[in-house]
Amino acid sequence: MEFKVLGPIVAVNKRLVFTPSAPKVKQVLALLVLRANHVVSLETIIDELWGDHPPRTAITTAQTYIYQLRRAFVMELGDKLGDRAIVTAPPGYVLRTPEESLDFRNFERLAERARACRTAGDTEASARWTESALAMWQGVPLANVERGPVLQNYVSRLEEKRVSVRELHIRSAMELKRYHELVAELRSLVLEYPFNEWFQTQLVLALNKAGRRVEALQAYQKARVLLRDELGLDPSDDLRRAQQEVLNSPS
Structure with a gap:
């Protein structure tokens, strides 16, 4: 059985795709998956589901969600897989x-x-990996999961790793001089992360290296205005140097 969280959460057993329908049961599954093979305490589950305002029945209700998840695993995946997937391990449960x-x-x-390939100087392999x-x-x-404080921390860390x-x-x-194919990717990235000046800088550089000098200057100007109007900041030194490189390049 496989578990996917880099998008909507799903459990996959061969050709069978399973996702709980109940929102809080789905939250519990997400916690167990992200902490797979480690104990998720009942306290952590309660904190995720209700934050600082748990109901008086929080313990019993959380245990009910675990039961529902186990039962769903048995129904969808069969007795053998379902019974062994989630086990009780004080002070909580383990997937x-x-x-x-x-x-x-x-x-x-x-x-x-x-990263290892880049450290070893194998840029081609680093790009492939x-x-x-x-x-x-x-x-x-976890696109299809309601996220409480615990899951939100996990999601934020995953997003940071993705950006890295x-x-x-x-x-x-x-370094491999793939400037033309990078332009579309970098345009998408600056839309997704408009205040990431490193992505803005790379877009200016890639456009210039691809022979699109005017577009490079336009990208710089757009970044400069965004930073000024939204954050009250001047462009970073790296972004200004990228502009200067464009200005100094042959027409």
Whole structure:
């Protein structure tokens, strides 16, 4: 059985795709998956589901959600898999599953391979591994799950890791002079992360290297206005240097 959280959460057993329909049961599953093979305390489950205002029946209700999840696993995946998937382990519960069955763990392993290749000077391999890692993403993590404080922290950390791998991919692709194919990717990134000046800088540089000097200056101007109007900031030194590189390049 595989568990996917880099997008809508799903459990996959061969060709069978299963997702709980009840929102809070889905939250509990997300917690168990993100802490797979480690104990998730009942206290953590309650904190995720209700924050600082748990009902008096919180313990019993949380235990009911675990029961419902176990029963759903049995119904969807069969007695053998369902009964062994979630086990009681004081002070809470554990989802037992191989690490390779978790998409976010596989993403992290691929990212580590990419970093190792870059450190070793193999830029081509680093670019390939980052592409493989990023291809595992299907959208916003836990896109179909209501997120309380605990899950939101996990999602934020996953997003930060994704940004880091995207930066690594851009660095590798720039070194390989893949400027033309990077432009579309960088345009998408600056829309998604408009205040990330590193992405803005790389877009200016990639456009210029691709022979699109006017568009590079337009990208710089757009970034400068955004930073001024939204944050009251001047462009960073790196972004200004990118503009200067464009101005100094042959027409």
